[in-house]
Amino acid sequence: MTITVPPEFDSKFRFILVAAKRAKQLQNGAPTKIETTSSKAARIAIQETELNLINYEIIEAPSEED
Numbered sequence: 317m318t319i320t321v322p323p324e325f326d327s328k329f330r331f332i333l334v335a336a337k338r339a340k341q342l343q344n345g346a347p348t349k350i351e352t353t354s355s356k357a358a359r360i361a362i363q364e365t366e367l368n369l370i371n372y373e374i375i376e377a378p379s380e381e382d
Contacts, residue, residue: 317359322368334372335365 325331339361342348348360349369364370 320366334370335361338364338370
């Protein structure tokens, strides 16, 4: 299996984090966003993330001055 990281992701690490969170959602019963023959949550999550169907937001850590 070859994974293609979309250019919208700044790193492979962030891609994997997003896909892992999506896989957890799928395991907990979330509906899939694609038609697939796969039944494995991790594979479906990777496919959805590769197709840029998963929205995510980077939240900045609060500064120590606050």
